[in-house]
Amino acid sequence: MRLLIFASVAVLARAQSFWKCCDFGEALGSSYECKEDLTKRLGVVSNLTNFLSRGIDGKCSEATDKGIITLQLLRGEIVAEALTIGKFFPKCCPLGHFYNPQIHSCAAKGNFQHDFAQGKFVKVGLPQCKFIVDNPDPLEPGADYCLDEDSQGKLVRRECREDTKICKEQRCVKKCCTDGKSFVGGSICLDTYTHGISLNFSSNIEDPTAPFALISNRTCSRIFLMSEERYIFNLLKNGVFRFYQNITESFVEEGLDAPNSYCIEHSNSPKGMGFFFFKCFPDLKIEEKFVYTKWSKILSCVFLVLTILIYLLLGETRNLFGKILINYCVGTLLLFLLLIYVHTDLEPNDSFCILLGYSLIFFSTALFAWLNVMCCDIWLTFGTTKHSIGITQRRKDLKRLLVYMSYGWGVPLILTLIIYMFTSLNVLPYEIQPFVGTTQCFIESRTNNYAGVLFLRLPHLIIQIINTVLFVQTISYCLRIKNEINKIDDTIRHQQKYKFKRDQERLFLILKLSVIMGVNYSFDALSAFVKMSDFGTVAKYIEVTWDCINCLQGVFIFLIFICKRKIYNDFLRKLNIRRTDHLLQNTQTHSMSSATTRFSLKNGRNSLK
Structure with a gap:
């Protein structure tokens, strides 16, 4: 057998x-x-x-x-x-498939007999070709080509051309992926062969049944889905792509030589299946300052996370200022994470780009709003002579916290909703009409358009001016108290000096905060109105240096609020780590001094008595 x-x-x-x-x-x-x-x-x-x-x-x-x-x-x-x-025989479709010239795709065949194929081995498709023509007349000598049979058994020749001369005789259509590929799971081109290009999917295409040639290998890497509900466009019979451009408020026609135009592709993703138009955008060139500040943001995010975890672990959020600091750290952390993503991943889809743009508007405004809350809280702590104790103070702290929360998160939300409303309605003059997510994932800066200044930069600048005024008033108050102490008798002066010494420690912390969170952000708010690179190389690098310092906020916050003896001792006690007697005695000696470094209305001037 x-x-x-x-x-x-x-x-x-x-x-x-x-x-x-x-x-x-x-x-x-x-x-x-x-x-x-x-x-x-x-x-x-x-x-x-x-x-x-x-x-x-x-x-x-x-x-x-x-x-x-x-x-x-x-x-x-x-x-x-x-x-x-x-030697490989050039076959247009994989083995077991025939070619469909109507939609330029491959379809499964009932058997694997390919009598026309000369030789034992085949190479499939024209993946490196840019211009592909079916059944060209006349044939171009020496051109790369492939052969296959259609559903009737007739041979079809697909030829690769080096120029667009064929586009004068018939319409040429731009395909997003190369020959035989289509989108799978997003904007990823994979070999599928069975989709090709069909022009019957949209009413925006003139004469969809007319024959056409394909232009593959798109010249840009960033594409966005063109929703027919959102965009106005047409693909004309001569192959020209015509669309309405919001920037110029007019129709623009792009021919075959336009490197960043449209393309059509079949997509198989959770968001939709079928053929779609995509708009092609040039690669975004990351500004030099974002290359440098990216690592500052990453470092800040690490220290912001550490600050939040340690404050929550040690229960520092029991006092009012601790709650304020946590909100500020969370807002800053989320803003930096979004900025890191924006400057790393440059190919978000259309809907996500819009969401990302509004998120950046919200959290950038939240950063300034919570900075304003911190400044107000510091000013109220030093500028108010009457303080309550016990339950009365706790009730006041709770009411103040609710006001702070409403302001710190409410103002960014209202501003974001206003921008969204005007963007959606499109009722404002072009000069102040905001645009978000059309060409970039933020409120866009366009020629002769000042919406970014009006709706975002100006509110940030106003908040920062208020912060600066509050810092100046706080410092003036402390200097005035010092002068009054020098005028009273020695006994009272000793008590007042003891109080002022502890106020002075808090003032020193205020001065550090004014440098770290006040002055730098003032420069940031002002520089938004002027492009520093226009003033030369020195001004550009000054802006880069200042931005890097701004992006180290998380590091500065960690040094000011976490790197303290009291936090260190509390952390050891939380971990049940015992220290030596002389260190514990030293800790008790400095406990009253360390406690004054807390920013809290609950432990305000009454705790200094």
Whole structure:
């Protein structure tokens, strides 16, 4: 029986002359294992397949990127390998498929017979070609091409051209992916072959049934889905793409030579399946200052997270200022994370770009709002002479916290909603009409358009001016108290000086905050009105340096509020770590002095008595 089977296999092998090492739809891996062929760009024309799984002696061949590999097996083990540069037949579709010239795609065939294919090995498609023409007349000598059969068994020739001369005779349509590929799971081009390009999916295409050539290999990497509900556009019969441009408030026509124009592609993603128009944008060039400040933001995020965790662990949020600081840290952390993402991932989709733009507007305003809350709280702590204790003070703190929360998060929310409303309604004059998410994921800066200044930069500047005034008033109050102390008698002066000494420690902290969070942000708010790079290289690098300092907010906050003896001691006690007696005694000696560094209305002037 075994001899009969072996004889039958030998006869088939001689008739077919060679075996395919793997099964159909499989390719040979680096360790001679058969795995699924995801690209199907190379094929073997043979009815004898899956030789390696038979475990018999003989030879088999497989097509690879390096050439044709032939394996010799003895007792089921590979004993020899040979690599030759064979000739590949140019087939338009994978084996087992025919070509559909109406939609420029491939469709499954009932059998794997391809009598027109000359040779044993085929190379599929024209993935490196930019201009592809079906059944060209006349043929171009020496042009790269591929052959296949249609559903009726007729041969179709697809030819690769070097120029756009063919586009004068018939419409040329831009395809987002290269030949045989389409979008899968987003804007990722993968080999699918079965989608091609159909023009019957949209009413915005003139004469969709007319023949057309394909332009593949888009010249830009950033594309956005063009929703027909949001954009006004048409693909004309001559191949010109016509769309309405908000910047100029007029229609723009882009020909085939426009590098950043439209493209059409089939998409298979959770957001939608089918053919869609996409707008092609040039690659975003990250400004030099964002390259430097990116690492400052990352470092700040690390220290902001540490500050939040330590404050929550030690219960520092029991007092009012602790709650304010946590809100400020959370807002700053989220803003920096969004900015890091924006300057790292430059290919968000259309809807996500809009969401990201409004999120940046909200959290950038929240940063200034909570900074304003901190300044107000410090000013009220030093500027008020009457303070309550006990339950009365706690009630006041609670009411003040609710006011702070409403302001710190409410103002950014209201401002964001106002921008969203005017962006959606589009009722304002162009000069002050805000645009978000059309060409960039933020409120856009356009020529002769001042919406960014009016709706965002100006409110930030006003808040920062208020902060500066509050700092000046606080410092003036402390200096005035010092002068009054010098005028009273020695006994009272001793008590007042003790109080002033502790006030002075808090003033020193205020001065640090004024430098870290006040002065720098004032420069940031002012520089938004002027492009520093226009004033030369020195001004540009001054702006970069200042921005890097601004982006180190998390580091400065950690140094001011966490790197203190009291926080260190509380942290040790929280971890049940005992210290030596002389250190504990030293801690008790300085406990009253350390406590004054807290910013809290609950432990305000009454705690200094």
